[in-house]
Amino acid sequence: MHGFSAFNNAEDTLTFLSDSGISEGTLVNALKGINLQGVNCPILLNVCADDALLEACNLFKKAEGITGVSLSGGLLIAPVLSAELSLGAKLDAIASAISATAIIDNFSDDEAGVIAWSKNYGSQSTLLTHGMYEADGVDVSASALYAGVIASFDAKPFGWAKSHSNRAVKGVSASKRVIEYVDGECEARRMRQAGVAMILRDVGFRTYGFETTDIDVIWQSLDRVRCFQRLLAAINQSAKWARDREASELIWVKNSIETFANELKGNDVIIGFEVFFDPEKNTKATVTAGKFYLTVLVSDMPSVRELNIELVYSDNWNEVLINYINGGE
Numbered sequence: 467m468h469g470f471s472a473f474n475n476a477e478d479t480l481t482f483l484s485d486s487g488i489s490e491g492t493l494v495n496a497l498k499g500i501n502l503q504g505v506n507c508p509i510l511l512n513v514c515a516d517d518a519l520l521e522a523c524n525l526f527k528k529a530e531g532i533t534g535v536s537l538s539g540g541l542l543i544a545p546v547l548s549a550e551l552s553l554g555a556k557l558d559a560i561a562s563a564i565s566a567t568a569i570i571d572n573f574s575d576d577e578a579g580v581i582a583w584s585k586n587y588g589s590q591s592t593l594l595t596h597g598m599y600e601a602d603g604v605d606v607s608a609s610a611l612y613a614g615v616i617a618s619f620d621a622k623p624f625g626w627a628k629s630h631s632n633r634a635v636k637g638v639s640a641s642k643r644v645i646e647y648v649d650g651e652c653e654a655r656r657m658r659q660a661g662v663a664m665i666l667r668d669v670g671f672r673t674y675g676f677e678t679t680d681i682d683v684i685w686q687s688l689d690r691v692r693c694f695q696r697l698l699a700a701i702n703q704s705a706k707w708a709r710d711r712e713a714s715e716l717i718w719v720k721n722s723i724e725t726f727a728n729e730l731k732g733n734d735v736i737i738g739f740e741v742f743f744d745p746e747k748n749t750k751a752t753v754t755a756g757k758f759y760l761t762v763l764v765s766d767m768p769s770v771r772e773l774n775i776e777l778v779y780s781d782n783w784n785e786v787l788i789n790y791i792n793g794g795e
Contacts, residue, residue, distance in 0.1 A: 470525050474506075480497050492547070502614065538564055541569060543613050567691075569593045569612050572584075593612065599642065663675030687768070
């Protein structure tokens, strides 16, 4: 069975596979893990022969033309298979090209192996994940579970602008490799600082990590990357009507973007913004040529990635105690 198909959700995809005689395996397990998260969003399934995996990835660039579903702002996964560096790197490249997020698997035996593997990536379009987990009685890779969690929370109002670390992962009952996780310096924190996300037992099983491996610290926050991707797509879509119209119409483009930004600010998606036609970019020559540059400055609402609490002894209030035991003298 080969081909590129679109389905309404994970449950419909599982039904299709079952009707095709496929009831077990990595793909089925991944879909079960996604379905456990209560996801109800389109799933594009690309099935191919083992020796055609890299070439098949290119079809994701044509997803909208083939299926009518755009993957811009979406998620790309190849459960378990993406642990192979060649395939993981290809998914990373495709995600960068279409403004999506690739979620890559890793199953190294120890922390050193995980961190060494993470050094192969340096992209703002990829979320590196580690581990295999038991869910619904089968082994499910971290990439599939993370994809389900992200898609589930993305569906909430402005959910695409949030960090999806510290989210409950439904259905998970055990981890195949237990990762040291304590307050302060530990294996889990060191792996996260290397840009690797995982699922840990912490008041149930929860996601831990939502960072990229980009060299620029600004774009190491995956929620910021995904927020800006969605904002740019929404702004471009809303401004399409102004193309080839009179230049005076640009005031309405500016006003609509400001209205949209005010809504984002009111919902704590951004802290502040400024929209303007920069005189340094919009010169006499560019205006004559019909080329205009609209600058949108945005400061998104940052997420708390690490909270360090310092407990320090102080004797500043010992006099209060002395006064109290002396009867208030």
